[in-house]
Amino acid sequence: xxxxxxxxxxxxxxxxxxxxxxxxxxxxxxxxxxxxxxxxxxxxxxxxxxxxxxxxxxxxxxxxxxxxxxxxxxxxxxxxxxxxxxxxxxxxxxxxxxxxxxxxxxxxxxxxxxxxxxxxxxxxxxxxxxxxxxxxxxxxxxxxxxxxxxxxxxxxxxxxxxxxxxxxxxxxxxxxxxxxxxxxxxxxxxxxxxxxxxxxxxxxxxxxxxxxxxxxxxxxxxxxxxxxxxxxxxxxx
Amino acid sequence: xxxxxxxxxxxxxxxxxxxxxxxxxxxxxxxxxxxxxxxxxxxxxxxxxxxxxxxxxxxxxxxxxxxxxxxxxxxxxxxxxxxxxxxxxxxxxxxxxxxxxxxxxxxxxxxxxxxxxxxxxxxxxxxx
Numbered sequence: 001x002x003x004x005x006x007x008x009x010x011x012x013x014x015x016x017x018x019x020x021x022x023x024x025x026x027x028x029x030x031x032x033x034x035x036x037x038x039x040x041x042x043x044x045x046x047x048x049x050x051x052x053x054x055x056x057x058x059x060x061x062x063x064x065x066x067x068x069x070x071x072x073x074x075x076x077x078x079x080x081x082x083x084x085x086x087x088x089x090x091x092x093x094x095x096x097x098x099x100x101x102x103x104x105x106x107x108x109x110x111x112x113x114x115x116x117x118x119x120x121x122x123x124x125x126x127x128x129x130x131x132x133x134x135x136x137x138x139x140x141x142x143x144x145x146x147x148x149x150x151x152x153x154x155x156x157x158x159x160x161x162x163x164x165x166x167x168x169x170x171x172x173x174x175x176x177x178x179x180x181x182x183x184x185x186x187x188x189x190x191x192x193x194x195x196x197x198x199x200x201x202x203x204x205x206x207x208x209x210x211x212x213x214x215x216x217x218x219x220x221x222x223x224x225x226x227x228x229x230x231x232x233x234x235x236x237x
Numbered sequence: 238x239x240x241x242x243x244x245x246x247x248x249x250x251x252x253x254x255x256x257x258x259x260x261x262x263x264x265x266x267x268x269x270x271x272x273x274x275x276x277x278x279x280x281x282x283x284x285x286x287x288x289x290x291x292x293x294x295x296x297x298x299x300x301x302x303x304x305x306x307x308x309x310x311x312x313x314x315x316x317x318x319x320x321x322x323x324x325x326x327x328x329x330x331x332x333x334x335x336x337x338x339x340x341x342x343x344x345x346x347x348x349x350x351x352x353x354x355x356x357x358x359x360x361x362x363x364x365x
Contacts, residue, residue: 040342060342066335074339081343176335 006085006109008035010101011075012057013068014092018046025055027098028090032105038078039092042071048092068158069179076170088161096159100199104161107195114166114192117152117184118159118199136216140181143224147231148188153196155181166192175230181223185230243305244286251282274322278315282308 010028014021021039028037037057041049043065052059060074072089079087086108090096100118107116121137140155158180162170169190175182187194258275261267267275285292285308296304 058346060346062338062342064338066338070335070339073335074342077339078343078346 005034006105007083008032008086008088008105009075009079009082009084010035010037010088010090011072011079012037012039012052012090012092013042013071013075014039014044014048014052015042015065015071016044016046016048017092018044018048018051020094021048021052021092022055024090024092024094024098025052025057028101029056031098032101035088035101035105036084038075040071040075040078042066042068067177069174069176072179073170073174076167076174079167080171084167085164086161087167089158091158095201097200097202100159100197101161103197103199104159107197108161108163111163113195114163115187115194116161117154117157117194117196118201119152119154119157119196120199120201121153122196122198133216136220139220140223143227144181144184147185147227148194150194151196152184152194155184159199159201175226178219178223178226182226182230185227189230244289247282247286247305247308251279251286254279255283274319278312278319282312285311 010032012021012024012028017024025037025039028035039049039052039057039059041052041059041061043062049059049061060078062071062074066074075089076087086105088101088104090098090101096118104116104118107113121141137154137156141153144152144155156178160180166187169186169192170183173186175186184194255276258267258272258279262269262272285295289304292307293304296302296307299307301307301310
């Protein structure tokens with residue numbers, strides 16, 4: 001019986017990642033063989049789901065594209081339904097190194113925090129993003145640090161581990177479009193703790209990033225608004 | 238008289254709107270729930286454009302000198318309300334829609350899982 005061990009689920013939201021998904025799934029399988037892998041296939045039009053299955057991942061196929069927030073929430077719902085203790089978000093494009101997952105898991109397993117968020121900026125190293133993106137990251141880091149009264153360096157990190165409490169919360173309520181930033185506010189409002197863990201992130205292995213300078217501007221305005229609204233929102237829907 | 242022209246136009250338009258809304262409901266293209274708002278507003282518009290005196294009285298009450306502009310103001314406010322109402326309806330629906338898609342993904346997984354377990358049992362039975 002492995003009842004002693006926490007049940008761990010790695011959630012990978014994936015949209016048209018057929019070039020990367022095999023490598024992502026196998027590297028996680030190799031580095032954290034005790035974890036289950038769930039690929040949330042967010043309405044891909046390529047063979048993402050099929051390839052993920054062939055490499056031993058559990059796959060949920062969403063009938064159409066819900067965006068990163070909706071896909072992640074589907075993953076959290078799965079985690080709650082099957083009673084996992086820890087859920088880890090890993091991007092499907094291969095930016096998040098599987099050998100760092102263990103670091104995040106440990107923080108949660110030891111009960112040191114409710115969320116462990118991988119940050120590129122706690123220590124130097126890893127790849128530097130484009131300039132327009134860095135401006136956005138700095139800006140959100142400042143905004144969120146003010147709101148949370150705690151230093152957050154990488155607010156947009158999609159490399160995160162959460163405990164059961166947060167799984168329960170996120171399965172009921174998870175922001176839609178650019179959820180990473182808002183999720184921090186959500187946790188803060190419920191008095192849950194976030195801890196940043198230094199990680200290195202790689203450049204995308206394949207495919208294209210959806211971020212352009214114009215979109216980063218739009219993103220900044222929109223998410224700021226969302227953060228402010230999140231602050232004044234009624235606690236539960 | 239310039240007022241007269243405006244009156245004719247608004248009578249024609251509100252009559253057309255009224256008939257069009259009824260036609261949409263009849264064809265089942267518009268839900269009664271939303272049609273009531275539209276019918277009421279087009280009916281009010283029609284009454285106001287027919288009964289010029291009433292419009293003048295209301296306009297005088299609100300201190301509006303050019304009474305047909307009251308008509309447009311009312312129509313504008315109504316449109317604003319109905320658009321806001323639709324935004325609320327759309328938000329609610331997209332939330333339900335998201336939940337539905339997630340639920341469907343989970344159920345599909347569960348179904349496939351059950352099926353493959355069953356298939357496995359069958360294979361074992363056949364082998365045994």
